[in-house]
Amino acid sequence: MPYKLYEPQYRYSLPRWRFMYWLLCDGDLPESIQKRLLSGPSIQSAAMWSGTLTTLAMTGIALYRAPDPWFWLWFVVTLGLSGYRAWLHSRAKHQWRHKSGVTPTDQIYLASLLWSLSTGLGTALCLLSGDAVLQVLAIPAMVAMATATASFSHGTPRYAVLQILLLDLPLKLAVPFQPEPWFWIFVVQAPFFWGALYLMVHALNDTSTQALLGEYQSRRMARLDPLTELLNRDAWFREALAIRSAGREALPVSLLYADLDGFKGINDTHGHRAGDDLLRYIANEMRHALRYEDILSRWGGDEFLILLPGANPETSRLIAQRMIDAIGTLRPQYPDLGLSVGIVQCDNWRGTDRERLEALIAQADHALYQAKQNGKGCFQEISA
Numbered sequence: 001m002p003y004k005l006y007e008p009q010y011r012y013s014l015p016r017w018r019f020m021y022w023l024l025c026d027g028d029l030p031e032s033i034q035k036r037l038l039s040g041p042s043i044q045s046a047a048m049w050s051g052t053l054t055t056l057a058m059t060g061i062a063l064y065r066a067p068d069p070w071f072w073l074w075f076v077v078t079l080g081l082s083g084y085r086a087w088l089h090s091r092a093k094h095q096w097r098h099k100s101g102v103t104p105t106d107q108i109y110l111a112s113l114l115w116s117l118s119t120g121l122g123t124a125l126c127l128l129s130g131d132a133v134l135q136v137l138a139i140p141a142m143v144a145m146a147t148a149t150a151s152f153s154h155g156t157p158r159y160a161v162l163q164i165l166l167l168d169l170p171l172k173l174a175v176p177f178q179p180e181p182w183f184w185i186f187v188v189q190a191p192f193f194w195g196a197l198y199l200m201v202h203a204l205n206d207t208s209t210q211a212l213l214g215e216y217q218s219r220r221m222a223r224l225d226p227l228t229e230l231l232n233r234d235a236w237f238r239e240a241l242a243i244r245s246a247g248r249e250a251l252p253v254s255l256l257y258a259d260l261d262g263f264k265g266i267n268d269t270h271g272h273r274a275g276d277d278l279l280r281y282i283a284n285e286m287r288h289a290l291r292y293e294d295i296l297s298r299w300g301g302d303e304f305l306i307l308l309p310g311a312n313p314e315t316s317r318l319i320a321q322r323m324i325d326a327i328g329t330l331r332p333q334y335p336d337l338g339l340s341v342g343i344v345q346c347d348n349w350r351g352t353d354r355e356r357l358e359a360l361i362a363q364a365d366h367a368l369y370q371a372k373q374n375g376k377g378c379f380q381e382i383s384a
């Protein structure tokens, strides 16, 4: 049966204020999951508007029943906060759509906390007003809002707890200051109510986090070589072919085919596990020798394929030599270890398809063969 997964309208960037980060994020999770949890229903427009409309309806009824200056203040604060929150949401949506920078995550969550506080204080006022209608309205409205908050904000459990307390605590604190003894029942049941919401937030959070982590891991495994965590062949092809459409003018690229020298001997002498550790270490060294935009993969065994977009021959020589030198620093421990690199230069990447790319790889492989023939530990270049 077809079904549609819940997708947030847009993703929020991580909070920048320290306290907000602590309140909203779990630093142990990958950033993409933190952002996904952060962008849950709690700060999507639908949740904001349902909360806002409920509060506005309550303030309207409160003003109708008892046009007290405090209720006027509650009404004005709710109206002001609603406008501010609507503005923040439209800014966030715009920034996300146009990828023009960070979203105002801190402000959005802070405004939502202020709404919780003003709503909590407002319902406490309803209880203190002595008006039976307002009192009867305030209690179920607060139970509904606190419960909805727990499910909406489950992606951010610390924040959810604070929000529930801001909403519900003032009402409970108001009970001793009004004459009706039956309202004490809400104070007595408070620990059970909050405890149940706490458990619900954490159970929902656990389920969402585990599901997102599972999805994250399977995406990673489909993309990365498990030993070195570099791109695997398929992902490399995808990324390499994806850059062909960028820009209109000719885009020169270099393709580097790198192969370790003497690696078999290291496996034979130090064991396969030491060989694995070395491959991981070398993958990291290569990452550091490259630029952000370069596309690096473990092609197989002790071979690596690297695409350098926009690189001229001089840059590619420089990068190849940088990688050879980086591996050279391991000589004191592994005297026979080295790196040979075949380089193929391509003047214009535009219009490249898989077939042409495979032909370029074959040329780079040929250049690598020549580098090995020339005594290893060096690079050899040819033009496409």
Ligand SMILES: Nc1nc2c(ncn2[C@@H]2O[C@H](COP(=O)(O)OP(=O)(O)OP(=O)(O)O)[C@@H](O)[C@H]2O)c(=O)[nH]1
Binding pocket: 227, 259, 260, 261, 262, 263, 264, 265, 267, 271, 272, 273, 274, 275, 276, 279, 300, 301, 302
């Ligand atoms: N430890 C480890 N070894 C691997 C892995 N994949 C391939 N190898 C080994 O890497 C070696 C690659 O073979 P060659 O490239 O011929 O070895 P080499 O000594 O570097 O040869 P030259 O390139 O001619 O210098 C083989 O011994 C493979 O068993 C791996 O994932 N882990």
